[in-house]
Amino acid sequence: MNKLEQLAGLLDIIQLAFPEDVRLTVFNKEKVIAELPGGTLDWPTKIGEPMATFKGTVTSKALEEQQVFREERGPERFGVAYISTAVPVFEEGELLGVLTALVSTHRLEMLRNGTSKISNALETMAISTQEISQTSTDLATQIQIIQGQSEEIIKDVERSYAILNSVQEIAENSKLLGLNAAIEAARLGEQGRGFEVIASEIRKMADYCKQFAQDVQFQMDKIQKNVSMMHHSIEHVAAFSEEHTAGLQKINTVCEGIHVTSEELLASAKV
Structure with missing residues (x-):
């Protein structure tokens, strides 16, 4: 045989x-x-x-x-x-x-079709991830701009405090000037009555300026507090955005790796 x-x-x-x-x-x-x-x-x-x-x-x-x-x-x-x-x-x-x-080749065809579907899905996922990543990058850029603007607002508030301090000093000096004028008017007697009226108005204006400065400072304190809170929130959002972008980049890298593996599987499935 x-x-x-x-x-x-x-x-x-x-x-x-x-x-x-x-x-x-x-x-x-x-x-x-x-x-x-x-x-x-x-x-x-x-x-x-x-x-x-x-x-x-x-x-x-x-x-x-x-x-x-x-x-x-x-x-x-x-x-x-x-x-x-x-x-x-x-x-x-x-x-x-x-x-x-x-x-x-029934099982082989099932493997090919499954791998092809996975590959196509990964391509779509990679494109979507890249788009989301780009959006996150753009968002991070906008957040940085807003963060810079909030820092400028804080500086403006600080400069406004300096102006308010000057107004308060002027008000104090005006009140002191009015008081001195009233003393001088009293010393002059009848001849100083005109000075007394002016001195009284100066004191009133000084009190008004002082009260106005205090009211403005109260509002500025609230603005500073809110701006400070907004600034901290922006910092947290910026940090989260950076982490989110980094996570998307990792996902994209993994998707690319799986896509390459899928292509290799498809290539190895060919006769």
Whole structure:
């Protein structure tokens, strides 16, 4: 019994070695000498069917060129997608025939389709992440601008306090001037009555300016408090925005890595 005949007797064992559905056929140089259909790869092939029937297939190519041939076929002809591999069988340097295995690519197609969907989803996710990241970057820029503006407002408030202090000093000096004028008017008696009226008005104006300055300072205190709170809030938002942007960049990097892996899986799934 030659090697080709031995292979023909071991087809059931060889079939069990494949994790996928597989159809096995053994050819000598002229015809089919043995076959074992698969579960879905079950179209009939007659024992003794001549090699001419298989012209143009990997089987005839393997027989003619005496080397292994492999090709992938879609479901157009038999309703099942498969990979066909033809291996020439030699014994002591002489070509005896060919062993052809047709392996279902059902699971492979599922892997390809799943990987392709993941790859497409990751591309979409990466684009969305980049857009969100860009928006976060723009937001961070705007926050920095607002932060700078709030710092300027704080400085303006501090400058306003300096002006208020000057107004209060003027009010105090005016009141003191009015008091001195009233003393001088009293010293002059009848002749100083005009000065007394002026002195009284100066004191009133000084009191009014002082009260006005106090009211303005009260409002400025409130403004300073609110601006300070806003400034701290902006600092917190800016810090969060930076963390958010950094997190998005990490996600984008992970997505790119998974996308590359998906492309590698797709490439490795090709025959």
